[in-house]
Amino acid sequence: MLxxxxxxxxxxxxxxxxxxxxxxxxxxxxxxxxxxxxxxGVVPEIAARSHLQNLPSITRSALQEAGIPYAALxxxxxxAGPGLIGGVMVGLMAAKSIAxxxxxxxxxxxxxxxxxxxxxxxxxxxxxYLALLISGGHSQFVAVAGPNEYRIYGTTVDDxxxxxxxxxxxLLGLPYPGxxxxxxxxxxxxxxxxxxxxxxxxxxxxxxxxxxxxxAVRKLAEDNSVExxxxxxxxxxxxxxxxxxxxxxxxxAAHAAERFLKEYPEGRTIVAAGGVASNVSIRxxxxxxxxxxxxxxxxxPPALCTDNGVMVAWAGIERLQIGMSDTFDFAxxxxxxxxxxxx
Ligand code: KG4
Ligand code: ZN
Numbered sequence: 161m162l163x164x165x166x167x168x169x170x171x172x173x174x175x176x177x178x179x180x181x182x183x184x185x186x187x188x189x190x191x192x193x194x195x196x197x198x199x200x201g202v203v204p205e206i207a208a209r210s211h212l213q214n215l216p217s218i219t220r221s222a223l224q225e226a227g228i229p230y231a232a233l234x235x236x237x238x239x240a241g242p243g244l245i246g247g248v249m250v251g252l253m254a255a256k257s258i259a260x261x262x263x264x265x266x267x268x269x270x271x272x273x274x275x276x277x278x279x280x281x282x283x284x285x286x287x288x289y290l291a292l293l294i295s296g297g298h299s300q301f302v303a304v305a306g307p308n309e310y311r312i313y314g315t316t317v318d319d320x321x322x323x324x325x326x327x328x329x330x331l332l333g334l335p336y337p338g339x340x341x342x343x344x345x346x347x348x349x350x351x352x353x354x355x356x357x358x359x360x361x362x363x364x365x366x367x368x369x370x371x372x373x374x375x376a377v378r379k380l381a382e383d384n385s386v387e388x389x390x391x392x393x394x395x396x397x398x399x400x401x402x403x404x405x406x407x408x409x410x411x412x413a414a415h416a417a418e419r420f421l422k423e424y425p426e427g428r429t430i431v432a433a434g435g436v437a438s439n440v441s442i443r444x445x446x447x448x449x450x451x452x453x454x455x456x457x458x459x460x461p462p463a464l465c466t467d468n469g470v471m472v473a474w475a476g477i478e479r480l481q482i483g484m485s486d487t488f489d490f491a492x493x494x495x496x497x498x499x500x501x502x503x
Pocket of ligand 2: 271275295434435466467
């Protein structure tokens with residue numbers, strides 16, 4: 161089954177061709193980073209216009225790289241939400257048009273579902289598993305029992321973890337996008353340099369909170385005795401922040417895993433996905449938390465953790481394989497909680 165996947169929900173115009181034997185035939189991504197950089201964040205209007213301008217040529221490139229004509233496609237999937245409405249509309253309309261002309265099934269994919277199912281493509285893991293989705297807009301634990309069976313265990317009560325990385329990086333004067341820049345700066349820093357809070361650590365639920373950690377860094381940055389113009393100081397704060405975030409994530413994961421194992425004793429795996437799952441310290445902390453519980457930890461390679469068309473194509477395959485496709489009146493969903501689609 162050859163599936164085209166289209167992702168336009170944020171600031172990447174991404175199209176890929178994937179088949180059900182787990183072959184990635186092409187994976188084309190056009191990042192809009194340079195267009196948004198002057199504003200220090202994603203500007204929805206600029207994103208939508210850029211998706212509109214670039215999606216046709218990116219789609220052509222994806223088919224060319226895969227070496228297949230439109231007529232060989234057996235399905236087309238697009239992110240239908242959650243995300244920035246303008247971009248989602250562009251991708252969704254393109255996918256519906258291709259499906260209409262080629263007379264193939266159209267699949268509307270939830271962006272978070274696409275992240276959550278990626279480890280099934282990259283590591284062929286079995287259901288059920290516990291997924292930790294950590295990105296710019298989300299921090300949540302989801303028990304994944306099947307392609308359409310999700311149970312949310314916990315989420316953030318304030319900022320998403322990627323947002324906390326991005327805002328903290330901005331406070332420290334690091335370049336946009338902040339997450340990868342902060343990780344880079346942290347490499348030369350001392351993670352014990354500053355005692356930052358570990359919000360939610362030890363709490364019995366599976367929720368996150370990151371705004372306190374961000375505020376603690378802001379107070380540190382405002383403290384005159386801390387010289388922010390020194391690279392070493394910025395590295396030390398970055399490393400301390402990353403260490404605190406990683407410890408919190410590992411602690412929350414252990415709680416979520418206990419609940420998961422009660423509900424799914426046959427479960428064996430913790431999965432991390434979303435942009436922040438490409439962070440090496442976070443991955444290492446999760447790996448340890450999983451092995452302490454006798455579970456395996458799996459995360460896709462970094463290029464498939466951040467937004468891409470491959471994950472959308474794969475989610476389309478998983479849904480189509482269980483007979484799920486969508487009609488052309490499917491409307492974009494800027495907000496679309498994963499458990500609303502649960503059986
Ligand atoms: O999944 P993603 O590409 O887009 C969303 O759906 O949000 O995630 C982007 C987020 C941004 O907040 C970015 O700063 C963060 O993931 N991120 C990282 C790293 N790479 C991306 N955060 C920490 N360390 C990284 N290496
Ligand atoms: Zn994402």
